[in-house]
Amino acid sequence: MAILETMDLEQRAGAAVLLSKVSLSVEKGEIFVVIGPTGAGKTTLLRLINLLDRPTAGDIIFDGQKITDPSCDTVKARRRMAMVFQKPAVFNNTVYENVAYPLKVRGAHGKTEKSAVHQLLETIGLGGYARRKAKTLSGGEAQRVALARAVVVKPDLLLLDEPTANLDPVNVKMIEELVMRFNRERGLTVIMSTHDMQQAQRVANRIGVLMNGQLVQVGRPGDIFYSPDNARIAGFVGMRNMFRGYIVRNEAGIAVINIGGRDIQTVSDLPVESAVEIYIRPEDVVLAMTAASSSARNNLRCSITSLSSIGPLCTVTVDCGFPLEVLVTDKSVVEMGLSQGQELYASFKASAVRVLPSMPR
Amino acid sequence: MQEIWQALVQAVNLIVSLDPEVIQISLRSLYISGCSILIAALFCIPLGGLIHFHDFSGKRVVINIIQTFYSLPTVVVGLMVFLFISRSGPLGGLELMFTPTAVVIGQVILIIPVLTGMTISALSGVDRAIRDTALSSGASNAQAMWAILFEARFAVVGALILGFGRAISEVGAALMLGGNIRGYTRILTTAISLETQRGDLVLALALGIILISIAMVVSITMNILLQRY
Numbered sequence: 001m002a003i004l005e006t007m008d009l010e011q012r013a014g015a016a017v018l019l020s021k022v023s024l025s026v027e028k029g030e031i032f033v034v035i036g037p038t039g040a041g042k043t044t045l046l047r048l049i050n051l052l053d054r055p056t057a058g059d060i061i062f063d064g065q066k067i068t069d070p071s072c073d074t075v076k077a078r079r080r081m082a083m084v085f086q087k088p089a090v091f092n093n094t095v096y097e098n099v100a101y102p103l104k105v106r107g108a109h110g111k112t113e114k115s116a117v118h119q120l121l122e123t124i125g126l127g128g129y130a131r132r133k134a135k136t137l138s139g140g141e142a143q144r145v146a147l148a149r150a151v152v153v154k155p156d157l158l159l160l161d162e163p164t165a166n167l168d169p170v171n172v173k174m175i176e177e178l179v180m181r182f183n184r185e186r187g188l189t190v191i192m193s194t195h196d197m198q199q200a201q202r203v204a205n206r207i208g209v210l211m212n213g214q215l216v217q218v219g220r221p222g223d224i225f226y227s228p229d230n231a232r233i234a235g236f237v238g239m240r241n242m243f244r245g246y247i248v249r250n251e252a253g254i255a256v257i258n259i260g261g262r263d264i265q266t267v268s269d270l271p272v273e274s275a276v277e278i279y280i281r282p283e284d285v286v287l288a289m290t291a292a293s294s295s296a297r298n299n300l301r302c303s304i305t306s307l308s309s310i311g312p313l314c315t316v317t318v319d320c321g322f323p324l325e326v327l328v329t330d331k332s333v334v335e336m337g338l339s340q341g342q343e344l345y346a347s348f349k350a351s352a353v354r355v356l357p358s359m360p361r
Numbered sequence: 362m363q364e365i366w367q368a369l370v371q372a373v374n375l376i377v378s379l380d381p382e383v384i385q386i387s388l389r390s391l392y393i394s395g396c397s398i399l400i401a402a403l404f405c406i407p408l409g410g411l412i413h414f415h416d417f418s419g420k421r422v423v424i425n426i427i428q429t430f431y432s433l434p435t436v437v438v439g440l441m442v443f444l445f446i447s448r449s450g451p452l453g454g455l456e457l458m459f460t461p462t463a464v465v466i467g468q469v470i471l472i473i474p475v476l477t478g479m480t481i482s483a484l485s486g487v488d489r490a491i492r493d494t495a496l497s498s499g500a501s502n503a504q505a506m507w508a509i510l511f512e513a514r515f516a517v518v519g520a521l522i523l524g525f526g527r528a529i530s531e532v533g534a535a536l537m538l539g540g541n542i543r544g545y546t547r548i549l550t551t552a553i554s555l556e557t558q559r560g561d562l563v564l565a566l567a568l569g570i571i572l573i574s575i576a577m578v579v580s581i582t583m584n585i586l587l588q589r590y
Contacts, residue, residue, distance in 0.1 A: 050497050075501050083497040089490035092512055101508075102498040149498060159497075 009058035036210035042193035082150035083159040088142035090134035140171025160192040241280040262321040265297040268355040275358035282327040284352035296347040368566030390548040394529035397468035409480025430474035435533030459540035467534030472524040479520030483513040
């Protein structure tokens with residue numbers, strides 16, 4: 001059951017269109033992640049849902065109620081949600097008072113609630129901090145306080161606007177784990193925005209891609225990362241090997257595509273002569289010394305043009321008529337003795353190539 | 362320079378010996394200016410909030426006018442109030458002339474611009490994120506405004522201390538409206554003015570030191586109270 005739906009939501013600021021025809025549906029109990037580059041409209045969308053701003057057009061339905069209706073009680077609707085902002089914001093008061101604030105404005109601050117606040121502080125790892133001044137906390141601690149303040153009233157919907165954008169890796173991990181824990185233990189529905197693809201993959205049940213104010217693709221993490229709908233999304237989610245070509249022939253769904261003079265076998269139903277864009281994920285390509293060692297349909301003779309190590313992995317760029325990036329482990333680089341100028345084979349399956357019809361430009 | 366040292370010694374003497382007249386004058390100063398700041402605060406903090414939280418055309422102009430009146434001369438205030446409450450003025454029938462009430466009226470008018478303007482500045486100094494955080498925490502508009510005011514409390518108390526300082530240290534309005542009547546409207550500043558004219562510079566200076574001490578004690582007390590919250 002959808003707990004939140006937006007219908008043709010639109011937000012303009014003067015001539016600028018911040019959001020355009022955004023229609024999405026979030027299911028009860030899921031973690032829905034909105035990804036998109038900076039300025040895509042993620043914050044605008046979450047602020048509209050939290051009723052902090054009013055949309056110029058469109059509606060928001062929250063638990064069956066049209067909350068964008070002028071007759072709707074804004075405060076009442078807002079009290080069923082909670083939001084954490086990108087910049088950790090704390091009241092200039094004690095940590096306890098910060099977390100207890102939502103209870104106090106609701107006039108619900110009895111003994112049970114007090115102990116709930118203390119328990120929550122334990123959960124976020126700030127057990128002994130109740131009387132500390134919130135302003136003296138680090139960014140990560142302040143953001144955890146903001147998260148505790150958001151969930152203390154057991155909302156039906158938690159909105160997180162790039163909650164970890166300014167935090168160190170340890171705090172990023174803590175916040176993610178807390179969010180997933182609240183989601184799991186309390187069935188809390190979460191809408192979170194981020195520009196971090198890996199984070200989206202880690203926490204999301206479903207992902208919506210927001211670009212230039214438009215919701216361009218919604219799907220499960222795998223759908224977005226392995227089958228992006230267009231070149232912009234592919235570029236944004238980190239698809240690096242993108243090439244243009246045309247279909248030379250198509251035999252029973254196995255389309256042969258000419259890329260820079262080389263034939264690549266792919267899986268596609270597009271007709272011969274179609275102009276296409278193809279993507280090959282760097283981790284789907286295998287390097288081998290001989291052509292026969294792989295069952296993949298594509299075995300391209302190539303030479304290494306560069307190697308660059310990133311942590312435990314190494315990006316190897318090979319020239320096979322076109323520059324192809326390949327991701328291998330540092331260990332393999334040493335074992336295979338890979339070096340610049342070396343001749344070898346790059347192989348990948350026909351099904352590993354994502355084929356999209358070329359967009360008119 | 363000899364006078365300053367003597368004045369310091371005399372000031373300490375007057376305080377330690379609990380000189381009845383000095384104590385009475387000091388308490389009256391404290392009382393009159395305390396009333397002024399309290400009345401002004403009850404009026405100015407909501408007014409500052411009203412101006413800050415509402416968008417209307419000419420808001421900038423209003424704020425500029427308020428800030429211009431920071432430099433309102435005390436004698437001009439004295440004169441204006443005088444015209445209203447003197448026997449022939451529109452409020453002459455209330456017989457307020459040369460009463461402590463008249464002095465309070467003058468001081469309130471004097472500090473209204475400072476207190477209102479500084480309240481607006483204090484509220485504008487609060488991060489917008491506080492409003493968003495309060496609202497998304499479920500606060501009503503009124504509760505969110507209160508949260509913002511609470512966030513600005515240090516600056517607002519600073520404005521109160523400044524307003525109190527302006528009230529207790531002014532002499533123009535107090536002299537013109539109170540008349541420096543002994544035992545009735547004589548306060549520290551009018552007494553200093555009188556003793557200077559009489560030529561008792563040491564007493565005048567001693568009273569000046571007492572006045573500054575009072576301002577200091579008030580300021581420190583307020584800050585200590587503030588630290589608790």
